[in-house]
Amino acid sequence: MKNVSISSHSSLPERSPKISLTRMQPAEDLAQLGQQILQVALSHSDSETALTQIAKLLGEVFQVDGCIITFAPGVTETSVVGSWYFNAAVSVSPQKLLQPLQKLAATIPTQASLLAIDNLHALTHEALTEDKDFPPTIKAVLQIPIWEQNKLTSVISLLCYDVRQWDELAANAAQQLMTSLSIALAHLAQAQSVATLQRQIQTAARTKALLNQLTVASRSSMELNQVLHMAIAGTAQALAVSRASILLLKYVEPQLRNRVREKLPRAKATIASEWCQDVQAYTCGAHHSKSAEQSFWLSECGLCQQALVNSPQPIAIASQSDLQLSDLTSCLAPIFDFSQFPAALILPIESQGTVLGFLVLQHCGDRHWHPEELSLVELVCAQIGTAIIQNQTLRQVQSLVDDRTLQLQRSLEVQSLLYEKTRKHNEQLRQLNQLKDEFLSTMSHELRTPLTSMSLAIRMLRQQGITPERQAKYLDILEEQCDREINLIANLLKLQQLESNQAPLKLETIDLKVKLQALSQSFRQTWVDKGLNIQLDIPKSSLLAQTDEEAFDRILQELLTNAGKYSHPDTTVVLQVTHQVDLQLNQIVLQLINTGAGISEEERKYIFEKFRRGQGVTQQAIQGTGLGLALVKCLVQHLNGNIEVTSNPTDDSAAAYATCFTITLPQTFAR
Structure with missing residues (x-):
């Protein structure tokens, strides 16, 4: 790239630049800056940190309000952005500028060295008339493209909050730094690819181990809360995040399959399990005990509503600025505690089209969520959903078994009572029969004995020649037995009178x-x-x-x-x-x-x-x-x-x- 060509979209007449580079020594200072850029790229293992340092160096040299460095789509598997602002108080989120800057870079002709825009909001270029994606604070942009084999690999965007006419001095400085920037950014892209590959390998190993644990746990007799805690603890440790929790939804009305969701269902979210790592003197224990008892209605949290509507897609929040851009800050459940954990990843836990709850991962600092991490969490959510449905099914089956067992026990108790009642009834019948037999035997004896004695006395009295003494004795026997018979009959009659309340009282x-x-x-x-x-x-x-x-x-x-x-x-x-x-x-x-x-x-x-x-x-x-x-x-x-x-x-x-x-x-x- 020896020839310097500038693609310029300017609506202003040429004028003297507001900020110039005349104080620099072009040969020595720019060479030294190139060495610094290479040193930063080689000394930092984190690509995002290195890009941020390079953006700071370029922003200070070119005396602009901000500098953003991005890789072209497809160069790295994950989006890596380096950003610097002269005044952080009026900074704009790089994520918000990523799409408009990429659209702007798409207009750069192949092998062009620069794209200079003096006044962003007074463009006449047909492809850039839609400037509404840019915040009104950004007035001028200078983009430095990095090409490799006629392919755009990265773009450095210099931002100004005032209208600025980019001169040849800035273009020459950018051209002289092009080689160093190309080498540094290529190294960082390769380092990012290696880091991504290593992270994917580690994540795959952790994913395999975690899924094996969850599979074994779901097949064992482990309680559901233990399975849930194992899932979130393993996921949080595998992804090195500060906090993880599972929210389960309890719907007021049953959710039917294949039913079109016309409105937000009434449901209550409750923390079923939570894991937290003690980070920077954060009192996890107190927070855990407090939040573990918390629950809220789905209508009270816009973030959960959005997660339900977007299901099965996840909601990824990298920082507080992303949360503010989502317009959800006014309606958040307090259990999320974004002041302590600004980064969050929320994935729905589904089963046959019904959202059972959410798996929530949070970090104590800003954090980008990588695709392989999303894949891991999706697999964990699938395992959790299976475990929940399996637990619910087992509980229903156990409930049916318990009900059936209780019915059988009651049936056996009734049969036992009936048997005991029948046994007692039979015993009473036996006793009554025995009593009847004894009564008949006694009455027969009590009736026949006096009659026999009376009959004998009468026969003896009829004998001829009986002495007066024996005659008196037989008459006494006859009288005694007759009185005995009379008393027996009198007792029966008296008892009948008394039982019928007909006996007179004198x-x-x-x-x-x-x-x-x-x-x-x-x-x-x-x-x-x-x-x-x-x-x-x-x-x-x-x-x-x-x-x-x-x-x-x-x-x-x-x-x-x-x-x-x-x-x-x-x-x-x-x-x-x-x-x-x-x-x-x-x-x-x-x-x-x-x-x-x-x-x-x-x-x-x-x-x-x-x-x-x-x-x-x-x-x-x-x-x-x-x-x-x-x-x-x-x-x-x-x-x-x-x-x-x-x-x-x-x-x-x-x-x-x-x-x-x-x-x-x-x-x-x-x-």
């Missing part, structure tokens, strides 16, 4: 002391053969009570008769009477205590039922029909009283029990 005032003494004397004589004694424990003075005398007598007779049957020989039956009087009570308490075999707890439950007798009494040939205690209870209730029974072992012998019947009757009867 109230009289009786002296309990006299009554009990007479009864005790009668039973003493009856119990002589068994060696039983009766002990009265009654008040010394007379104790009057208003009651039905016949019913009262019948109660005591039945209880005393029962005590005589079941008491051990040569024991004492105790009959106690007390009078309880207070503000609320005025009652007579009678206790009949005998010592015998006792009554088991099971028997005490049904001892007052009709035709129920204790176990073994039939085998022991103890007379009775099972009506006595049932009749006693009905009579006590007929007198507005209450009866209870207890049976406890005595201190003298473990085989002897003290059985106590306690009767409570009102002293004054109240109907």
Whole structure:
């Protein structure tokens, strides 16, 4: 490039330049500047940093307001830009100028050395009439193209905020620096390609390792939150970013497949997992614990809305300036914390067209997101989506299994209850049948025995020549058995009357002391053969009570008769009477205590039922029909009283029990 040619688009007459290069020593100073440019290119491993340093050198030498160096599309796999501004306060984002500068460079004729524009906003060139892409602050541009084999490889753009006429001095300086710039930029492009290749190799290795971990984790019994944390931690460490999080969406209405999305769905975003690296004294732990509980509606965050609308495309933010250009700064969820993490990458997590949530990567400084990194994160998002759907499916299946198991358990419980109820019913039927058989046997015995004795006595009385003594004896037997038969029938009739509440009540005032003494004397004589004694424990003075005398007598007779049957020989039956009087009570308490075999707890439950007798009494040939205690209870209730029974072992012998019947009757009867 020995010949210097300038492609100029100028709408102003030639005038003296506002800024000149006359102070420079063209040969020595420009050669020294070329060496500095080469030294910068060789000493920096980061292409973007080197380009920025070169842009600073050129901007200061050419005395412009800004300098931007870009590679032509296709030279490097990723966009690398070096920029410098004399006044950073009025700088323009290089990303915003990248497209207009590339469009401007496309108008440079092949092998032209320069493109000089004195007044950008007064162009007449047909291809550059659309200057609206340039900010109004930029008035003049000088572009230095770098060619290699007739192919544009890079462009250096010098920017001025005032109209400027570019003179031959600037063109000659640019021409003299062309060789150094071409070598330096070619080296940086190659270094960038090598760095990109190395990064791709490292990313591929990390991607393979991470995907293998996620595949193994998704097939194991690991919990979903553990899988999510493994995914974001591995991704963040592989890409060397400061923070990573997963936002899961919970839709208010179900999202149907293949449904046209007419409006933004109502959904709530919640942080499901978060990973953070402690960077520059950033208190990650406190931030994590605070943000992990945060959630927000999708309508409250424009960034998430944009990510949902753009799905499946990612949203990449390299710096705060990119965020400001997106017009989303006024509607951001506080969990993103762009003041701490200005760079962000947001990718949707999808499954069959439904966005399940977002994977968010953030960095504590400016950061460009490379294509291979996007590919890695897309694969991770696919694995996360699969893990989420698999977890939801397993939960649904487990829920169905649990419901079915619960139904089966309930069915088994019902069957068990039915079986137990049937068993108890059968047991009751068996007991009732046994009771019926015992009752029929007892009644048959109680009815036939007196009749047999009466029949025998009658036959004996018909014999000729019977002595008067034997005749009197047979008449006594006949009378006794007849009374026994009459009493049995009377008991049945009386019990029927009491149960149907048809029994009359004849109230009289009786002296309990006299009554009990007479009864005790009668039973003493009856119990002589068994060696039983009766002990009265009654008040010394007379104790009057208003009651039905016949019913009262019948109660005591039945209880005393029962005590005589079941008491051990040569024991004492105790009959106690007390009078309880207070503000609320005025009652007579009678206790009949005998010592015998006792009554088991099971028997005490049904001892007052009709035709129920204790176990073994039939085998022991103890007379009775099972009506006595049932009749006693009905009579006590007929007198507005209450009866209870207890049976406890005595201190003298473990085989002897003290059985106590306690009767409570009102002293004054109240109907």
